[in-house]
Amino acid sequence: MLKKTARSGTFTDNMKLPVHRWFRYSAGFSAEWVNSEILKFQDETGKKAIILEPFAGSGTTNIAADFFNVSSFGFEGHPFVARIARAKQLWYLDTNDLNDAGEELIACASSLTTMPDPIRYNKSNLLGKCYSLDSFNKLERLKIAYEKLSNAEPIWELIRLNITSILRACSHVGTAQWQYVLPNKSKSKVLDPFEAFIGKLEMMRADMLHAVSSGWQNSSYIEHKDVRQPFKTKKCNLLISSPPYPNNYDYADATRLEMMFWGEINGWGDLKNVVRPSLMRSCSQHSSSDKIDLDEVLSNPLLYPIKDEISDVTKKLDIIRHSKGGKKSYHTMIAAYFLDIAKIWVNIRKNMEKDSKACFVIGDSAPYGIHVPAEKWLGELAVSAGFSSFSFEKLRDRNVKWKNRTHTVPLHEGRLWVKG
Template sequence: MDNTPGALPAEPSSGRGRRHGTSSTEPFDRWFRYPAGFASDYAATLLEHLGLSRQGIVVDPFAGSAVTGTAAQRLGLSFYGIETHPLIAELGQLKLQEPPAAGAGLNAACERLIESGKKILGTKKTPDLDCETDLVQQCFTRDTLVQLVTLRNLIRAGEAGIWSAYLKWGLLATLRDVASARVGWPYQRPGNQRHPQHKDVINRLRQRVLMMAEDLDRFSKYRSPSRTDTHYTSQLVHGDARDPESWAKLPSTGAHGCVSSPPYLNNFDYADATRLELYFWGDVTSWSEMCGHVRSGMITATTQQSSVGGAAAATRQLQDFGATAEKVETLTGQLREERAARARGKEYDRVVPAYFAAIAQVLQNLANTLPSRAPAVLLIGDSAPYGIYIDTPALIAELAQQCGLHLEKDIVLRRRGLRWATNSQRHDVELSERLVLLRRQ
């Protein structure tokens, strides 16, 4: 196959999904707006640009909610994704799988769920809200929370049948819409009250489920097993892309290209960002559980994940990367000095080596998966903790080249951090989001 691209495409002028994560309007992306990655319209543009054949398999080691996966699916490309966040991996798997029936069945299941919920609410036998975490109780009015918990308990009990997973996500996506506290990305602030974007829980759930049903019907022709091309596969696994075992379920042919957006080195906590959903569904009930069950498997990109031992181990791991390791060590030293000079400095000096050591592991697994001349596109931004500039895309490209991936292009897509320009406590270093094109040697 011919994988030789021309000029890389510019980002869509709409900018959809660029400010706070995935798009709130694109099909499948709109199921739940996870604050990471890019919008599927741009993912599709990049995939088309790579020129993979219909027999090609696209891999995404940071698959998130399957933005690249759904875009690949619509283009007739096979897909293999890896995602370490268990709740988000579940969502990605749901988007990619063959639905049990047409979308009308999902809407009907939603109506049955709502009717069952109304009967319970009509009896005044409300659920025990004292069992809910403080965060959940503080984010909703009592009446709203009673409705949400009643519907959740019915879904948990199997009231929705074969559509339970879809209605679970319809309800989870409704939470922030009906919250009476500030729960915008990335952090929940239950102490700051607001007027809910949508006051009616039932109607908003209906709207959410209707969107999901529309997307399932509109794109059903792209899904297996209705397709006749038997080579086609589309899956997302919950795993750690640093671990070679997470790549083991790939077809024996390996991948033919990669489109991915690694976590940014910007102190964004992807686990904490979903704390409301995790707590509400009961996957975790405390901060320590969230750290142990969700955050612990993620690549270190925040100071909350960092540790002295982890930084030391990462520094030793990076020693094989020569000049790149020296650059990382220099940055680490500068950040350590800056932290020491501050009364309550953050441990960026521990994050940096752990982050790049983890990325190097993923890049090596990616290189081992791609055949010669196969392309890989990474969307990644730089950062400047305490005003110390870290050229993350360039350092990643250096690590990639030592793993067997040649750097072809490094293109600035847009400037970042402009909305913080008036913050006098923030640095004034100009940041950008970049597109890095690599190719297997």
């Protein structure tokens, strides 16, 4: 397998691509792969693709669709991430306006002499742990300048995205975009906030000019939406997406640093009410806070196609957790996850043409060492929702590299293809 093919399930290559590289989200896949699938679909069917993206993330599929002037509809359950994706859609705005707004912001921020609020910046909270006083002072001045100058003009969403995108690069602690913040880890390269802002501004301007000169068309629609609830789009014929994996990664927590910086939350505890309600349940923190009744979930008719298997797995998880220190509620997490996915498949089916094609980049999991065959169950739930068939294309093996892994169950990641 070629290395780039194996990596098509990740965001890595996007950091070299115009617009896509404006913000690196903790989950995603290659935009170049999306491009190839759009071309392949149109060549094989002779139809113009109309794309549905129910887990839009930072907008990879939708921005790729703009490259081809292909209509696309994206929905993202995380409100902060949805705003990032919508901002990236503004690549078509006037670069002179962006430059003027950026210069105005830097001038305003440079003139400010305010010191950080000790309530916002102290060593007991995440912001205080992640930034030196000098770095946070400059970031805070950028934020205050933005709040003074911004108006309803969409160009200010790009300015806000710029500030958001440099927050981790300006921190001295472990803040890699694809993982949780690690205050006890340090990194050697730390950017000055004002210099980082100006550098990102230049990158954004160059990317916008490239997109316009290359013939991109603003043909995507992205909305903050919980896709477990009914939604309606133009009938689509191609779906390219990657749902959260059932592996206990807390997507609500992925942008905690950024949301705290902008004052949208005060800490981890606020995620329950601000973010989690519109996210599908893929981590034990979410399922435990929802106080899920396992029997009630498993008795839902939407889970009938996999009821025997999922009942067996959740029973084993319920038993084994009592022998573990954390007693994590993986049993209810897995049940809730697949019920959520079942609801989403029903909603997807209503918005897809009969001869459509869907692809989920997905991986299986093994909480507490109990295997959860995610791609198989997702495929069976898709067929139950009205699709005709499914197949799985493995891209790579997982859980074979790290010596400190919590179990030895071999896992994999790949593409679940659904027809009909």
